[in-house]
Amino acid sequence: MKINIIIRFYEELNDFLISGTRKKDLFIDIEKDVSVGTLIELMGPPCSEVDLILVNGQSARFDYILQNNDRVSVYPVFECFNIESVSLLENAPLRKIKFICDVHLGRLAKYLRMLGFDTQYENDYDDNTLIRMSNAHCRTLLSRDKKLLLDKKITRRYLIKQAEPADQIREVVEYFDLKNNIMPMSRCLECNCVVQTVLKEAVESRVDQNIFEINDAFTECRECRKIYWKGSHYDSMMLWIRETVD
Ligand SMILES: [Zn+2]
Structure with a gap:
């Protein structure tokens, strides 16, 4: 049977x-x-x-x-x-994958953060810094530079094939099977930290009055103190995500 x-x-x-x-x-x-x-x-x-x-x-x-x-x-x-x-997490991929992007992939790094993925990026990292940080923090090194990725010291690497950032983010989401892990607006676009909910009253003096009046939910990056809210940019971002990676 x-x-x-x-x-x-x-x-x-x-x-x-x-x-x-x-x-x-x-x-x-x-x-x-x-x-x-x-x-x-x-x-x-x-x-x-x-x-x-x-x-x-x-x-x-x-x-x-x-x-x-x-x-x-x-x-x-x-x-x-x-x-x-x-x-x-029964049927979702469980991996908490983390990335580090080389200096030419700034837009991709921002897109990854926008989707909530932990992505280290600075525009002045040299090759040795990239390799050291990738290994030390278990971050997959993303690059279009074959020569860099051939370095045997690297333990996690992925060669980006696409040239356009929107195609690159689609490539990464597909390759690493990340579609079910996307968490928009969960991470600071500037410094990669996870944002935290903050009381509305606490941001009154820090955002424009009209933004304060029409929004009730705010989050804040504890690192750079940037405030985020679901304004019109949020709707266009969600549309962009649907069109790009769905
Ligand atoms: Zn920040």
Whole structure:
């Protein structure tokens, strides 16, 4: 007798799958009494590359015996991976990925922050600084410079192929499977810090009177003290996000 399960592989594990089965839910029939570890290896990825398996939202061991209608999510080894909130995120990619952009990717860095992704960027970082910060803070180094990315010291890298910033952000969101992790307006565009809710009364003297009167919700960057609100720029930003990465 066969049982039905749904399985999905994340990130680099997709490289082990045959084409047509990557980055999507796979509905498969298997024999009874098969362990999840056996199934994973039959499909391609070696268990040594797997860091975390969720079955119906709960973490599971390789010897877990699959049951009818189980939903399985399989995540790769990733040393900076934050697994604290694992069981809350059943079907979303769990990786808390962080980036550092080279000096030519300022617009991409801003777009990544706009979507809520932790992105280090300064326009005066030299190659050594980029590599050192990428490694020290587990940030994936984004660059269009093949020569820079060939440096063997770099542990996380991605070569941006597109030339236009709007195409680059689409490329990064697709490649790293980030669509479900987008959190617009959650990060300061200037300094990359997560913004925090601030009481309306606290910003009265710091924003224009008409902005203060027509908005009730404000956030603030604790680093540069910049105030954010959902004004007309917010609507156009959301439209831009939908058109660009949806
Ligand atoms: Zn800031």
